Amino acid sequence: MRGFNGFSYADVAGELDITTASLHYHYRGKAELGKALIDRYGERFAEALDAIYARPAGALPKLRAYADLYAGVMDEERMCLCGMLAAEYRTLPEPMQDAVVTFFDANEAWLDRVLREGRKRGELTFSGSPREVARALISALEGALLTSRPYADPDRFRATAREMIKRLASPAPRRAPAAPRR
Amino acid sequence: MRGFNGFSYADVAGELDITTASLHYHYRGKAELGKALIDRYGERFAEALDAIYARPAGALPKLRAYADLYAGVMDEERMCLCGMLAAEYRTLPEPMQDAVVTFFDANEAWLDRVLREGRKRGELTFSGSPREVARALISALEGALLTSRPYADPDRFRATAREMIKRLASPAPRRAPAAPRR
DNA sequence: GTCTATAGGCAGATAGAC
DNA sequence: GTCTATCTGCCTATAGAC
Numbered sequence: 001m002r003g004f005n006g007f008s009y010a011d012v013a014g015e016l017d018i019t020t021a022s023l024h025y026h027y028r029g030k031a032e033l034g035k036a037l038i039d040r041y042g043e044r045f046a047e048a049l050d051a052i053y054a055r056p057a058g059a060l061p062k063l064r065a066y067a068d069l070y071a072g073v074m075d076e077e078r079m080c081l082c083g084m085l086a087a088e089y090r091t092l093p094e095p096m097q098d099a100v101v102t103f104f105d106a107n108e109a110w111l112d113r114v115l116r117e118g119r120k121r122g123e124l125t126f127s128g129s130p131r132e133v134a135r136a137l138i139s140a141l142e143g144a145l146l147t148s149r150p151y152a153d154p155d156r157f158r159a160t161a162r163e164m165i166k167r168l169a170s171p172a173p174r175r176a177p178a179a180p181r182r
Numbered sequence: 183m184r185g186f187n188g189f190s191y192a193d194v195a196g197e198l199d200i201t202t203a204s205l206h207y208h209y210r211g212k213a214e215l216g217k218a219l220i221d222r223y224g225e226r227f228a229e230a231l232d233a234i235y236a237r238p239a240g241a242l243p244k245l246r247a248y249a250d251l252y253a254g255v256m257d258e259e260r261m262c263l264c265g266m267l268a269a270e271y272r273t274l275p276e277p278m279q280d281a282v283v284t285f286f287d288a289n290e291a292w293l294d295r296v297l298r299e300g301r302k303r304g305e306l307t308f309s310g311s312p313r314e315v316a317r318a319l320i321s322a323l324e325g326a327l328l329t330s331r332p333y334a335d336p337d338r339f340r341a342t343a344r345e346m347i348k349r350l351a352s353p354a355p356r357r358a359p360a361a362p363r364r
Numbered sequence: 365g366t367c368t369a370t371a372g373g374c375a376g377a378t379a380g381a382c
Numbered sequence: 383g384t385c386t387a388t389c390t391g392c393c394t395a396t397a398g399a400c
Contacts, residue, residue: 005184
């Protein structure tokens with residue numbers, strides 16, 4: 001993927017072995033085509049999130065599975081579509097901007113739920129609001145995808161992601177936030 | 183900033199109130215212009231890092247100052263130049279790709295040093311290698327810039343960054359990794 | 365150093381035949 | 383639905399006068 005400003009109608013048409021005129025029959029313009037691509041991406045991602053949530057597993061395995069989703073994206077396309085589009089957000093037509101925001105909001109809501117439930121059950125320990133932690137986690141994973149892009153090594157992303165999740169939602173090694181003893 | 187594919191020679195020339203032909207006198211082509219922009223950005227960033235390192239402060243304040251650098255970038259341009267270019271890395275001419283990598287490597291090296299020294303002096307506590315943590319920190323901050331782009335609120339970035347640094351390099355609240363007592 | 369003029373290419377988009 | 387042909391506009395880049 002090359003971003004909205006980095007791909008052309010001809011690129012997509014060529015991939016489908018049709019002409020740009022034919023592509024125009026299906027999508028009025030580039031903005032509409034772009035929005036459709038985001039929506040499809042968002043739907044697939046949402047399905048994957050549902051599948052993870054349905055598993056009979058704890059919060060921490062779910063978070064790890066969430067990170068693995070990103071790793072899978074990286075293997076296939078080397079970057080999350082919406083992460084890339086966020087970079088050129090200001091140049092996007094409005095319908096595409098809205099679709100990008102929708103994607104991030106959905107991720108945040110899903111993580112918020114997992115984090116909230118995980119803390120309630122005592123599986124996770126973190127200070128601050130679940131929403132803040134959810135945003136931090138999304139930021140960290142998107143950022144890890146972004147910064148590992150220039151480096152061919154996929155392990156670079158995996159190592160960073162592992163580092164993140166360990167710190168963001170580590171199972172409580174201790175109980176009470178008692179006063180430090182020396 | 184709109185990225186490499188999102189700005190034109192005419193944009194830059196217009197900003198300088200000259201013509202594109204004049205701009206060509208100074209920079210042979212768009213690739214050379216782009217590389218010069220990255221280099222200038224990298225130099226300024228490096229100067230800021232030197233200034234932070236020279237301060238008579240501990241590792242943690244230095245890390246906070248590092249995060250503030252990103253916050254400053256966000257206020258001015260809403261995105262780190264190299265973070266944005268990393269998203270469209272594959273479409274960049276080679277000299278620009280190299281310049282982007284140089285930027286990230288320099289950041290990593292600086293953080294690695296601060297983290298290493300901070301741990302040695304007992305100011306920071308983290309498991310794993312300083313290099314891994316450095317990468318995680320860069321990822322987190324770049325990602326926070328990226329994902330807060332669609333949301334006008336600058337506090338969104340600040341809150342996420344604070345959340346990160348608290349977790350990434352928190353001063354040890356306790357000493358020994360003793361067995362959990364119940 | 366900066367300009368006007370212009371080349372040459374590729375972009376997104378449309379008309380109309382099949 | 384897909385095609386050919388074509389339009390218009392913007393892009394990077396160059397030539398050559400001042």
